[in-house]
Amino acid sequence: MLEAVDLRCERGARTLFRGLGFRLRGGELLRVTGANGTGKTSLLRIVCGLLAPAQGEVRWHGGDIRVLREEFWGRLVYIGHANAIKDDLTAAENLAVSCTLGGSSADDAQVRAALRQLGLAGCEDLPVRALSQGQRRRVALARLVPSGAVPLWVLDEPFTALDAAAVDVVQQLISGHVAGGGAVFYTTHLEASIAAAVSLCIDLDRGAG
Amino acid sequence: MKGNINWFKYSSPQTFYPLAGTLAPWFGALAAVFGAAGLYIGFFVAPTDYQQGEAYRIIFIHVPAAWMSMFLYLVMAFWAGAGLMFNTRLSGMMASALAPTGALFTFIALWTGSLWGKPMWGTYWVWDARLTSELILLFLYFGFMALQAAIDDARRADRAGAVLALVGVVNVPVIYFSVQWWNTLHQGASVSLTKAPTMAATMFAGMIVMAFGFWFYSIAVTLLRVRCIVLERERNSEWVTEYARDFR
């Protein structure tokens, strides 16, 4: 359902990658690896439509995402490097806001259940300022729980700052989503083991794979 | 169809660079010829004004400069808008190359205007509608240049500048009319340029010739400046590397 053709990315005067293409179907998992500065995050931002590629295009069910715009964004969950949460709001408020913004409205009970699933029981009504780095990451990732119906997940380094237990939970969420016919596109430099029928990999160190 | 191909051929910085280099001296020469002719008409041919004496002769600089300041803003916004719409690199470079010249003419118009104001109105500055909107136009130019200078990424600088230039173009008439309305409310009809005694044909001719001189000058320096910008932005491309090697 997601397809990239002949992508070239330039940041500043540097070309990060060129001629990159892939095809991602429902039920598939795509992992992007590469050293720092090889353009992992840029690739993710191109795939989301935040960044325009210097050449080539990304297609969603055959249509250019820069034309589809809102129609495509409604089918996408993007969790970036930044957690997109506010220090002054509580964990539950943050999650409710990010779910609503993402178009998957979750009621209070669902929000609390999602936070508990990520191991944040007891922290729901604390201001996020009081939480640790890993706990904040969990708040951001808790958005995946009520987003099962959204077909495409794009995750930038989902496992950073997480402890082993949380990594397990997130891996289960991802493999559950893939098993249900969704597609996941993510970057990591960890060797994570996620159960999936089809698992693709793009290694930016070696060019498109 | 053939024209189409040529158009896009020259919209690439690589092909435009030598073309600009060839054209710039010619426009420079035209600017010198028209400028000299305009000054000659202004100083020697045009009659002395019976009301204002010799001091009025500054309008041969002032009026064409004011025309150019507004015209160049429109041209700049046109290029900026074209760059935003068609995503051509050269358009953005043209816009940023035009801005300093536009600001220069705006400044000249303000400066000569205040010099002319002293003998005419007895003061260097009045909050006349034209002077005030010209001053705001200068701020708009400065804002455009400052925004472009503050952004490191050339593509973002071009596109952000384009949005600002277009917003400015929409605003210029609003600013002009609101200032004019405000001005008439405050001062009543004082001495205004439009109410100057009917202009002699030679005076008008002098201003037109001078305006052409300024126009050719603008084209010449813009082309030269575009060449610098092209080299700066494309410094990592092959053709610039080769070009630099030829220089050594």
Next chain:
Amino acid sequence: MLAVLRCVIRRDLLLAARRRSDVLTVLLFFVIVVSLFPLGAGPEPALLRTIAPGVIWVAALLASMLALNRLFAQDHADGTLEQMLLSATPLGLIVAAKVLAHWLVSGLPLVLMAPVLALQFDLPLPYFGVLVLSLALGTPVLSLIGAIGAALTLGVRGGGALLALLVLPLYVPVLIIGAGAVEAMASGLGAQAYLLLLAAFLVVAAAFAPWVAAVALRISVE
């Protein structure tokens, strides 16, 4: 879609409520700037009455500009802005919702504070209505135009001063017409034409500025 807009407005108001000091700082700035003018220009009541509308308007202009930095900067820093850019709701509407919330916490207090400051300048009571109305119509226009500037200067070095340079020239018509409304009433002309013009500015700005700011945001975040 409405749920998203309601959520954005509610969130911004909630954030402002938890950070009351930000709101108060802008209001205090407004009060202090206005209070400086009598000290600088002298305490003659006749003079103060003449300059009152202009002073209050200029101070409101500066204060609302001071608050602009906050409009997108924090959302940009913590990544929320990217989520807004990737929302299925058109970005222009989200921007409009944010501007509305921003005006409620930074513009509306200025409007409500203005009559108190007008007392300091010995402005006659009948003018208060026009002053408040002109500010109520004009300050949202300032927020809307300012949103474009804030979006363009997002994450740019020297952002604050640059924002002023970009936005203040564009504020000129609002300043002239807004302060003019009170002056026109003082000179017996009636303020209606001015207020209608301000309302027209507001309609046009509300219709276009959020979309321009949305384009600018996409450029800045790229």
